[in-house]
Amino acid sequence: MELFSLLLKSRNEYGLTQAEMVEKLSLYHKVFVNLDLITYSRWERGVSMPSTLRIIQLLTFAEYDVLSYLIELDLKLSKTKVNQLRRIEALAFDQQDLIQTSYYPVTDTRFYKYTASMPLTDLRKLALICESSAKFFNLTERDVQERCERAITLQEQGALHMLTCEGSPDYLYAHAMMSVHNEHEREQLINEFVDFYNIPREPNISGDKIIFFHSVMKFNYRWWEFGVFHLLKLLLDDPEIKEIFMVVRDKTAEQPYISFGFEVLAEFEEENPLAGIRKLISISRDDYLSHHGVIAWLKEHAEFVNMPMSIEN
Numbered sequence: 001m002e003l004f005s006l007l008l009k010s011r012n013e014y015g016l017t018q019a020e021m022v023e024k025l026s027l028y029h030k031v032f033v034n035l036d037l038i039t040y041s042r043w044e045r046g047v048s049m050p051s052t053l054r055i056i057q058l059l060t061f062a063e064y065d066v067l068s069y070l071i072e073l074d075l076k077l078s079k080t081k082v083n084q085l086r087r088i089e090a091l092a093f094d095q096q097d098l099i100q101t102s103y104y105p106v107t108d109t110r111f112y113k114y115t116a117s118m119p120l121t122d123l124r125k126l127a128l129i130c131e132s133s134a135k136f137f138n139l140t141e142r143d144v145q146e147r148c149e150r151a152i153t154l155q156e157q158g159a160l161h162m163l164t165c166e167g168s169p170d171y172l173y174a175h176a177m178m179s180v181h182n183e184h185e186r187e188q189l190i191n192e193f194v195d196f197y198n199i200p201r202e203p204n205i206s207g208d209k210i211i212f213f214h215s216v217m218k219f220n221y222r223w224w225e226f227g228v229f230h231l232l233k234l235l236l237d238d239p240e241i242k243e244i245f246m247v248v249r250d251k252t253a254e255q256p257y258i259s260f261g262f263e264v265l266a267e268f269e270e271e272n273p274l275a276g277i278r279k280l281i282s283i284s285r286d287d288y289l290s291h292h293g294v295i296a297w298l299k300e301h302a303e304f305v306n307m308p309m310s311i312e313n
């Protein structure tokens with residue numbers, strides 16, 4: 001489907017003139033504040049195309065499934081605007097052979113996603129995940145048990161999304177977490193990002209939010225793709241998430257993210273000099289989604305949309 005025909009369809013569904021549509025959009029989101037009738041008319045006639053962020057907000061305004069339409073729409077994406085995301089992707093791809101052959105030479109793995117509608121409640125698996133955290137946070141056995149129970153509640157409330165890479169026989173190789181927080185916790189995250197998960201938190205979140213994408217290890221290239229897709233899906237599903245946080249460990253990993261628009265907010269130097277310096281980086285949701293590269297990447301990974309709860313690697 002062409003974008004211009006979708007815009008016309010959406011406007012007709014609301015029974016609006018083009019001028020009324022422009023007015024509605026101008027009040028709906030800040031990206032449309034300076035929108036004029038001529039520009040909108042050009043979109044609807046297919047003469048020009050809105051920016052990526054405007055496309056996302058147009059779909060959100062019309063209450064369409066943003067992720068599906070971004071993949072299905074026939075959009076003329078500039079090749080010069082997809083390169084920044086590809087640099088991050090290339091970094092993950094370049095590390096695949098080293099990671100898989102030197103550290104994690106396993107096969108027959110499966111990736112799982114756990115969300116509010118289908119949380120991870122297996123206490124044995126949760127214990128494996130929480131015990132790995134215990135090594136960093138010096139948690140007691142009781143702390144680990146409490147953390148497992150809390151993880152279930154956090155998932156059920158939409159405050160925690162979990163991804164796992166599991167193998168046979170039922171072995172947990174890697175996990176990643178997307179932890180959603182109230183925006184007022186932002187300064188605490190910046191000041192204490194190394195020990196941020198050491199403090200128990202309540203599951204109640206509302207209003208503007210931030211998300212901390214915490215990947216315990218880079219398992220392989222496919223695992224990286226799996227994580228990025230679900231991060232994008234969560235951002236598109238929940239517009240109240242205003243900022244994304246991640247941790248990088250060296251300049252090689254840091255530079256592509258900085259070029260993409262991430263900012264270094266805090267640093268922590270490990271006691272072991274070989275471990276390098278951990279850096280907390282962040283980017284606003286709007287800046288992250290404003291790149292044409294995001295849509296191009298989603299189109300190339302459309303197979304993730306309708307996949308079952310788990311996929312084979």
